[in-house]
Amino acid sequence: MxxxxxxxxxxxxxxxxxxxxxxxxxxxxxxxxxxxxxxxxxxxxxxxxxxxxxxxxxxSAVPDKLIDAVMSSPTRAKSTVIQMSEFRKSISKNSSMALALAASIALVIGATAGSWMTQLNPTTIQTASIALGPVAKGTPLENLLEKQPSGTELATNDEAKSERLLVIATFRDSKDRICREIEVLDDALGKQPVAAGVACRNAGAATWVVEGAARVKVANAASSTDYVPSGANEADVLQGLLNILGAREALAPNDERSLLDRGWQ
Amino acid sequence: MTGSETELRLQIVALLPRLRRFAFALTGRQDEADDLVQSACLKALDRLSQYEVGTRLDSWMFKIVQTTFLDEVRSRSRRAKDTVVNEDINAVGFDARIHERTEARADLAIIRAKINELPAEQRELLALVVVDGMSYQSAAEVLDVPIGTVMSRLARARKKLASALQDAAVHAI
Known part of the structure; x- marks a missing residue:
């Protein structure tokens, strides 16, 4: 030059x-x-x-009022269903990072339940083996949440379905509660997660409450109604959930183990 | 896009840290920045149906923040003079003299104060390209100007800032 x-x-x-x-x-x-x-x-x-x-x-932390504004201000379009999709697959691939992130997703849904969970279409959630609200004692879900380390799978009570529950991770939420992420896997779909949710433990009553749950968009699902095309960048969705929560990291296996041994006390 | 509205909202939440930083670089004050981001988000949600799925949401949101900012600057210039910049510098100078340990922080505050003195159109570009790390092309799209304009405006802003920082005798990092 x-x-x-x-x-x-x-x-x-x-x-x-x-x-x-x-x-x-x-x-x-x-x-x-x-x-x-x-x-x-x-x-x-x-x-x-x-x-x-x-x-x-x-x-610096994003002020709650900003998040609330984004999550609950009206738009001119109407919508009710949350679709968590491809990122569910990409983060189910077992790195500890993935677990922590996976854990955060569902927790977030619960953390903001007060403001916008009610907007979710309940039929979406009831299709899964995890339902919002208190977890009945003695059910496989309760057993899983209360007694099993992360990574454990249990069959659901529903014999008609090929679904199994998997507990993914344990972590504390912003109120210091113990929360666990669960997934519903469908054997008929090659063990793909079909739903994910989070339950948090009420320490006083020693009960679990499913605070948030969402159907996961399933690739190649038999039912094409599961598929909602969108330009969504899944990583962004994930980050959004993390932001809402200010999520804490998933507990290390040893920490989880000692909490389990002490009945989460 | 019914099913994806919640996803879009979540994606906007995901952008909030970047939007806040952008707004801070534009306004020079965090409280104003948050107000700006909030107005921009309300605007964005109101016209969410205008967002074309598949296009870059970040560019769309940055653009709304930027136009909202310009609207506010215009209406403010009709009202009163902005004395924020000077207050900021004084506070920083005081801090830096008294607390040696906060020097590094003060240094950053001086940089922000100097950026604040740049014209809005130069500040926008610094905020997009240097602070946010957008490509020239993306910045050109956000601001709706040719890429040549991006380059000349940005170079001007950075040279002006460089000499302002030298004048302020800011400690080198």
């Missing part, structure tokens, strides 16, 4: 906006031009500083 690149071009180089070919040309020029190199460095250094100046905002 023989001509001096413009400041814009140098900035674009500093920002990584140039094509490979252009970048190579700029680099050759920077080799021989100290002034241009200093400018590029200044662009980069200041970009870091500017960015840093706003990091605290990014990390």
């Amino acid at each position: 023989t001509t001096h690149p413009t400041d814009e071009k140098l900035m674009a180089y500093a920002d990584g906006e140039l094509s490979h070919q252009e970048a190579v040309e700029i680099e050759a020029f920077l080799e021989v031009n100290d002034e241009a190199r200093a400018l590029v460095e200044q662009f980069q250094r200041n970009a870091e500083r500017i960015k840093a100046a706003y990091v605290p905002t990014l990390n």
